[in-house]
Amino acid sequence: MHKMLYFDYSAVILEFVLLASILMRRMTNGKINSMFIMLVTVSIFTTSADIIAVTYDNLGRGFYYEKMMAHSVYLFLRALISFIHLNYVIVLTDTWFKAANNFAKKIKLFFPIFLLVAFLTANVFAHNIFYIDQNGTYVRGDNFLWLYAINGYYAVYGAVKIFKNSQMMDMSRIISLFVGTFLMMGAALIQFVIPNVLIDMFACSIGLLFIFVMVQRPEEITDSETGLIKLNTYAYDLKRSFINQKPETLIMIRLNNYLVIREMLGYMDTIIVKRMIADMIVRYLRSSKIRADVYYIGSGNYRVRLENHDKEEVAKAAEYINEALKEGIRYNEMQINLVACVCITNIPEDIDDFDSLCIFGNDFSAEYTGNVLYASEICRKSRYDIMREIDKIIENAISENEFEVYYQPIYSIKEQRFNSAEALLRLKTEKYGYISPELFIPAAEKSGAIHRIGEIVMESVCSFIGSEEYAGLGLDYIEVNLSPAQCMENNLAENMIGIMQKNHVQPSQLNLEITETASGEIQNVVMDNITTLYDAGISLSLDDFGTGYSNMTRIASLPFHIIKLDKTFTQIEDNPNLIIVLENVIKMIKALNMKIVVEGIETKELVDHFARMECEYIQGYYYSKPLPKRDFVKFVKSSI
Numbered sequence: 001m002h003k004m005l006y007f008d009y010s011a012v013i014l015e016f017v018l019l020a021s022i023l024m025r026r027m028t029n030g031k032i033n034s035m036f037i038m039l040v041t042v043s044i045f046t047t048s049a050d051i052i053a054v055t056y057d058n059l060g061r062g063f064y065y066e067k068m069m070a071h072s073v074y075l076f077l078r079a080l081i082s083f084i085h086l087n088y089v090i091v092l093t094d095t096w097f098k099a100a101n102n103f104a105k106k107i108k109l110f111f112p113i114f115l116l117v118a119f120l121t122a123n124v125f126a127h128n129i130f131y132i133d134q135n136g137t138y139v140r141g142d143n144f145l146w147l148y149a150i151n152g153y154y155a156v157y158g159a160v161k162i163f164k165n166s167q168m169m170d171m172s173r174i175i176s177l178f179v180g181t182f183l184m185m186g187a188a189l190i191q192f193v194i195p196n197v198l199i200d201m202f203a204c205s206i207g208l209l210f211i212f213v214m215v216q217r218p219e220e221i222t223d224s225e226t227g228l229i230k231l232n233t234y235a236y237d238l239k240r241s242f243i244n245q246k247p248e249t250l251i252m253i254r255l256n257n258y259l260v261i262r263e264m265l266g267y268m269d270t271i272i273v274k275r276m277i278a279d280m281i282v283r284y285l286r287s288s289k290i291r292a293d294v295y296y297i298g299s300g301n302y303r304v305r306l307e308n309h310d311k312e313e314v315a316k317a318a319e320y321i322n323e324a325l326k327e328g329i330r331y332n333e334m335q336i337n338l339v340a341c342v343c344i345t346n347i348p349e350d351i352d353d354f355d356s357l358c359i360f361g362n363d364f365s366a367e368y369t370g371n372v373l374y375a376s377e378i379c380r381k382s383r384y385d386i387m388r389e390i391d392k393i394i395e396n397a398i399s400e401n402e403f404e405v406y407y408q409p410i411y412s413i414k415e416q417r418f419n420s421a422e423a424l425l426r427l428k429t430e431k432y433g434y435i436s437p438e439l440f441i442p443a444a445e446k447s448g449a450i451h452r453i454g455e456i457v458m459e460s461v462c463s464f465i466g467s468e469e470y471a472g473l474g475l476d477y478i479e480v481n482l483s484p485a486q487c488m489e490n491n492l493a494e495n496m497i498g499i500m501q502k503n504h505v506q507p508s509q510l511n512l513e514i515t516e517t518a519s520g521e522i523q524n525v526v527m528d529n530i531t532t533l534y535d536a537g538i539s540l541s542l543d544d545f546g547t548g549y550s551n552m553t554r555i556a557s558l559p560f561h562i563i564k565l566d567k568t569f570t571q572i573e574d575n576p577n578l579i580i581v582l583e584n585v586i587k588m589i590k591a592l593n594m595k596i597v598v599e600g601i602e603t604k605e606l607v608d609h610f611a612r613m614e615c616e617y618i619q620g621y622y623y624s625k626p627l628p629k630r631d632f633v634k635f636v637k638s639s640i
């Protein structure tokens, strides 16, 4: 009977188009892609073998050996597709490392395909899989079902694997993989029932197309600007490693001056610079024959995930990348300096979950030294545990009253007494001990908990000021910090004034510290709050003056009573230029009729130094660290 080849012709065209589109779009990064390319390539060979075999069949009698050969090759390749499909699922779930050192698993994987080769070889003599009868017709033998058993085995193996690892994939990927698998395997069953409809390879190619579009998702994998792998795939790959408990070695690269470069070069030219860096990394890895996945995850962040965990090789690669980045980039007659931080991170020794990895990825560059960093040396795991749970910790601290306000005295040199104090919030938890405000305040700002925290601090400070023990201390006022997010709260001023009135606190007994960041973003609501508080008679300080956001005109335009010089101004030793800046800053503030408080004073020399520069108020460990209320009361009393 004449067999129709139209389906096979369509299949081979589809497979070629698929292969060309993968190769032409240069999506050859990574093991998953390589395995998929192999799957498509073997499918092309399989379909071709089928076409050849059927063409011979259609010629009628004769061509015995050619027919035997072509059918054997086709049947072998068809089973190979199932085998490679299973391997594709294995690399997709990144579980190969589990089989790598496990003999039983290797047998489970390879034995059936060896068995198939043995069957097909034996078939040349035994004719029990298929044979060519005297009419030259291809006829299935008694053991033909074995081939289906082997194909089915691999299909079921793959399906179980997808199912077992379903937690690391989103639903649409899982469904697509199942559908793809079903198309690739299900059509074989149809062909089994109706042998003359050669639909198998056509369905197989549609299955591949489906997997290509829905599982490979080329647009999601490759970052079109750098040609590297994108953030969501990075997240997917690493989450999967954490789930599989698979050790990983990462070289993390972060351009500290990315924003400056973007500002300087503009959007389009920054893309070219990003690409040049990507090419440099990829070129080095290729030339050193290092197998790795390279990702660009945005904002000047690159990640290299190495397959080989050999410490020396990893260190050498990181060293090379670090040095190459230090040289900067020549582009358009410009020499662009790159301030890049390179860090080697081992998973899970250094970091054992994805969220912590992201937090670490955002702030390891603060440790910049110019040399390659090691996460094992700079990453304090507990910090990342805290960051991961911080919202829960804060909520818990609010409901369990774990926040406590400490007070740090401020000394007036002129009056020779402690005239005020700054209220500083402390959080002590059972699990982690003390957690720094530098960690929980920004987190509370993000989550919105800062508003409730602000009220807790205000209540606590106001009830202290209203108490009898406070009356005996002779302090003029207490300073309370207001974070940028608090300043944007609609009814901040009303709330604050309400709490003060409830506790019978006079406006002059309070002073609110605003950081420069907050005063930098002067939005209407911030301005309204500041004006209402000011009109109510509460004085304001500008906190941390001298850090990143200094804006001279702003000092003049807002009604500050006090400017608090930041700790950085205390590093004047051996820095004559800083002294000149400092002297002029002090002169300027005084000319504006504002008071100066110097923060972070730890030594007698510094007290004397600032006293000579006529800075009247001093705050710092030299006098006292922030103290719990009871100790603070004792401390100030003993100084009177």
Ligand code: C2E
Pocket (backbone or CB within 6 Å): 408, 423, 424, 425, 436, 437, 438, 441, 457, 481, 482, 483, 513, 543, 544, 567, 599, 600, 601, 602, 619, 620, 621, 622, 626
């Ligand atoms: P800040 O307002 O600039 O507070 C001064 C910080 O310097 C405090 O850190 C204080 O403990 C520390 N400090 C004081 N003297 C010295 C010294 O001599 N040497 C050194 N090295 N440090 C000194 P702390 O308590 O860790 O607070 C950090 C920041 O957290 C504060 O900076 C403030 O911005 C924020 N913060 C603290 N409590 C609150 C609060 O109740 N509300 C808000 N919104 N922010 C708060």
Ligand code: MG
Pocket (backbone or CB within 6 Å): 422, 481, 513, 543
């Ligand atoms: Mg402060």
Ligand code: MG
Pocket (backbone or CB within 6 Å): 543, 544, 564, 566, 599
């Ligand atoms: Mg400060």
